[in-house]
Amino acid sequence: MACQPRCSFLTVTTHRHVACNGLGGTHEAIHIPCIRIKRRPDVRMTHRGDRKADTRPFFLATFPARRTVLPMSTSKLRIGSVPYLNARVLIHGLDGQPESTLELHPPSILARKLAAGELDAALVSSIEYLRHPEYRAVPGLSISGLHEMWSIRLFHRVPVERIRTVALDRASETTNALLRILLKERWRLEPEYRAGEAGGRSGERGAAGDEDAFLLIGDRALAFDDPAWQALDLTRVWRELTGRPFVFALWQVRPGIDIGSLGARLRRCRDEGLRQAESIAACEAVRYGRPYEWTLRYLRDIVCYDFGAEERAGLRGFQSYLLAHGLLDRKRDDLD
Structure with missing residues (x-):
């Protein structure tokens, strides 16, 4: 009895271009019968110079392997x-x-x-x-x-020289560091610094906790307006201290x-x-x-x-x- 070759199917995706108002084509899958046969392990040179057995289907084995280079996408x-x-x-x-x-x-x-x-x-x-x-x-x-910055301010309800507790603004480490420097250099103060709640407690009218002062930057500093609190412009103090912006x-x-x-x-x-x-x-x-x-x-x-x-x-x-x-x-x- 003749020996029948064993068959499997190779699925290949092809492109069938359809002219439709200038739009792209559609995709269709076809099944190609692929006969698994015994053959000697032909050896070929790959693009990297390695020696590897050619294991591709027989109808592709006669074509040289080729690396496909896709264009790199330009990221924004x-x-x-x-x-x-x-x-x-x-x-x-x-x-x-x-x-x-x-x-x-x-x-x-x-x-x-x-x-x-x-x-x-x-x-x-x-x-x-x-x-x-x-x-x-x-x-x-x-x-x-240069001389002042309305959006970087320390709000205090006691005279500056009597400040003992300060709520910092966690949104900016630069401003927090500047405040520490100015209070020490200008008033010889080292108060207790507490972490403020960015966007929350210290930025809302009348809700600054029990601190003597609190620091605000950005739009919240521009918007805060409460007569119970005095405002200290840190840029103005820096200018007086250093003569620089x-x-x-x-x-x-x-x-x-x-x-x-x-x-x-x-x-x-x-x-x-x-x-x-x-x-x-x-x-x-x-x-x-x-x-x-x-x-x-x-x-x-x-x-x-x-x-x-x-x-x-x-x-x-x-x-x-x-x-x-x-x-x-x-x-x-x-x-x-």
Whole structure:
């Protein structure tokens, strides 16, 4: 009795192109009978130079093996920014650009995501730049205060020299460190510092707990208005102490990212944001319930968006105080 060859089926997916208003084709699967036969283990050279047995089906074995190289997909640049009013000018027009995505988070979350590689660039607190020598700062851009910064304030219900307890704002380590430095250097105070609840207790009217003072940054500092609490502008105290601006945040880029092209894009956003400051102020004044003139002055006159020689000198001064107060482990040399 003749021996019958054993058969199996090889499923091959083919493309059947159907012209349908210019749309793509459909897919169909066909089954090809494949006869398993005994043959000598032919040996061929692969593209890597290895010697391997050719185990492909017999109807493909006569064709040389070939590596298929798929085109690499171009990933978008992941950019993060603070969601505060003081960043509106810097990120104007950045959202929706095809080359990147934009995320908005408080400074502490941005710092964590940048360190974890979840963001490629972020508008991050200046203390992160001093802590991470691998980060590069986009030239010419920052969020700085020259003489005052309405959105960085310590609210206190006793005279400053009598402050014994302070609730910090967990959203920003830069501002917390700045407050510690100023209270020690200016008033010789070392109060008990407590962790504030970001977005919660210390930011709500009349709900600051039993602390003598609490720190607020960003939009909550702009919105808080209670006659029972006096406000201390930290930028003003820093200016009196050092004679320099204070740099609160920088555009920081992790290694491997082309800072040249990104920096050019971000500077164009800043320049266009300044040109559109009046329209931005008109929209934000409604959202914040503030007068248009107040909002425009904050955007155009109070917040500084540059990072030049004066701002760099202010950042060097901050680094020196951090080192002296044990709040920074090592010096970043490229600030000199």
